[in-house]
Amino acid sequence: MTNRDIIRAFKLTASLLELHAANPFKIRSYQNAALNLERLEQPLLGMTPDEVAGLEGIGKGMAERIARLEETESFPELDELLTQTPPGVVKMLSLKGLGPKKVRTLWQSLKVESEQALLEACENDQVAALKGFGKKTQESIRESILFSMRNAGKLHLSAAEALAEQVRQLLLDTGAVQRVEIAGQTRRKLEIVDQLELLAAIEQPSVLWKALENHVMLAKDESASGPFVWRGHLTEADVPVAILTCRPEEFAGEWLLLSSADAHLQWAAASGHALVSVARNGAFASEEAIYQEAALPAFPPELREGMLEAQVLEQGEVPRLLEMADLKGILHNHSTYSDGKHTLEEMARYCQELGYQYLGISDHSKTAAYAGGLQEFRVQQQHEEIDRLNKTLAPFKILKGIESDILGDGSLDYADDVLASFDFVVASVHSNLGMDQAHATDRLLRAIENPYTTMLGHPTGRLLLRREGYPLDFRRIIDACAEHNVIIEINANPWRLDLDWRWVPYALEKGVLISINPDAHEKAGYADMYYGVCMGRKGGLTADKTFNAWPLDKVETWLQKRRSKA
């Protein structure tokens, strides 16, 4: 059990207690324990019972529950609550717009015990008739359920890569295959993956199938499988898996085909290149050799989406896409000044250790009270600490930033003189996420027009597989960023990956700079930049158009010039 698992168990317990109308302060204590554990750096596993009980928000009782969680992955109160609650009702708790109180009403009054039953109740107008509910609430619940059903069994790229690698390892461990590689959506680095695909080079597939029988991780679907293909799902994650096989000499061709969107192959055919038949009918050492034979530039898997191919062909070669090694600094990060886990100094030193030249710290602004957003005097304190640290860390540098909330009317939540005290301002929406396209677009446009806005943070507010972002007129947003010289971030958190990569080409066309920002709330969060780089590559992003791939002096000059205009 990791800290995260324990936090999840406490949050679930709090929700279930609320669902069962328990003492509100008992509920609060679970929430409070979870909240405090979120701020904890060191793993609970391995701490002594006394140390655990000494933590903020953790008393004797919570310490015992943590011990039970580590032993049995649960504890009696949670077990009891779960037996009293139908699984479908527990699932309802994670629907957007539904909290424990509303779920309780639905469960008690309408006797609905599954998402399906709730959906039917919405469609029969039963929900709107309940006290405290209405037409709008009913419609938003209906949409939430449909969203949840659409996304069942899908994975974030981060999870897909980890699981696909596990499957790859277990196939290698059988000793039956010569080579196994990840293919499909995972290899193309799509932000959401609905099937894991792997390709194995093997002369006798039946040997492999034999080795996979009764494997704990894989459940075979006999009717969908065949002599050369294994189909089924992961036992734990309920994700579809396809293991395809080919003869070793066919590997490059099959891998290419399996790692391309249909639109890519169709584009090749439509533009008069026999890519598919070349790949199918010949032994090649590599995918590059196949592209060459088909008289095409060697498209990396990220670009095989049927989107940028024509542009690449016109230019005659694939641009050198952004790589992790190109990044020189890390912007948009949080520290313990707001809701981060590590101190400013820890964040800075770790960033320096990783070999970066600069760190942009941008804690939450004062409106984000839930996240400990910075009042003006805290901004001042942080700037003084940054000045001190910069003296000892030089030539490494901490840039003074803020993640300023974009309020409902599009204004930022500090006075101009405070905004002027930062090296850079990331403007982001965190509240009032349900606006329609016209209002949401106007709101962002106003924030972009603010002369102190350096960078637009996670433009749509989406959480992949969890909630849709608000709708935006992206052309107008990107046009405005071009006009006002505002950078757009690709928020690299695998749950966000926002700006969507499909809009990167238009941003590049308009000359808008992109920044790959991890939105790190702890040191380990820097690693997420990898996913941001994946998204940038899918959109054809290169190092020269990536703000944080610029060296410190160039970044500082750019920021200073921009601020002097403000």
Add this chain to the structure above:
DNA sequence: GCCGTTTTCGGCCCGACTGTTTTCAGTCG
């Protein structure tokens, strides 16, 4: 249930917003 004490019980993180109300509960970040 936890905490901080005025050691034996009272107080507990917060502001905005939405949709429902007709003054506010529930949800969210």
